[in-house]
Amino acid sequence: MGKRILVVDDAAFMRMMIKNIVTKSGYEVVGEAENGKQAVEKYAELKPDIVTMDITMPDMDGIEAVKAIKAIDPQASIVMVSAMGQQAMVMDAIQAGARDFIVKPFQQERLLQAIERVLARSRR
């Protein structure tokens, strides 16, 4: 607990929803980004412990952002949170370096479990 999260989604409402869920569980949302480009900038600036990343966003999508973040920090922990749950996209995301993939709409527990598991495995 007390781990630092960067929330990335182009919808303010979804960022708010994720923020509420994770904050109630003791995480600290240190930043938000509304597109891939901002996500990369904020990652470099804030060095969060974990990132939640949407896919469909303007100005650089989530998968490109994962690649860019992994290039800065190969140890980066990123969990995808997207309404596009196609097999091919999940594979793309994992290959780009994401550690888990959650499809919207999601149950709170699913999101929290994914974050906990990814953090536990990341040895930070």
Add this chain to the structure above:
Amino acid sequence: MSYRNLSPVELDALREIGNIGLGNAVTSLAQLINRRVNMRVPRSSFLPFEEMIELVGGYEELVGCVSLRVLGDVPGIVLYIFDGESTLRLVDMLLGLPVGTTGELDEMARSAIKEIGNVLTGSFVSAISMMTGLNMITTVPLFAFDMLGAVLTSLMVAAGRVEEQVLVIETELFQEDETLIKGHFFMLTEPGAIERLMAALGL
């Protein structure tokens, strides 16, 4: 009640609900045709009903339209409208034919489109229902391939009273970087439905 009365947060929430619905719909479509389907960032807006017609291309535009009535907590109609060309390409996609093969709609093609439309609109509504916990039951979808004016008129005759403004999502679905399928999702709701939706989201 008009969409003009919704706060920025509520409008944003409504857009996101639409996006989630659409994303799920596209995922289901991809599974149906067993191919990857990409989607550009959808553009959502709220338009008066009359502008819906302009947006799609006018009364005489030939379109494929799949519509479902939604019953329960958020009563209304969900429509997916694609232009004539995109309708034919959708059939190619579903039947695994080279793009451009289908020239007109026979029984098989109509059946294919209806199924695609069913999956798209059904997933759209399911996602919203799951997200909000609201009861949203859909009716058997109708498919029409006709001039937009004719399609909308018959729908409106069958529908109940709806809000004067409509949630519109413009979509572009494509495979392998070629833009193939242009469509619009419309969600028309009866008075009171949007308030229930917002309340379910805790807004």
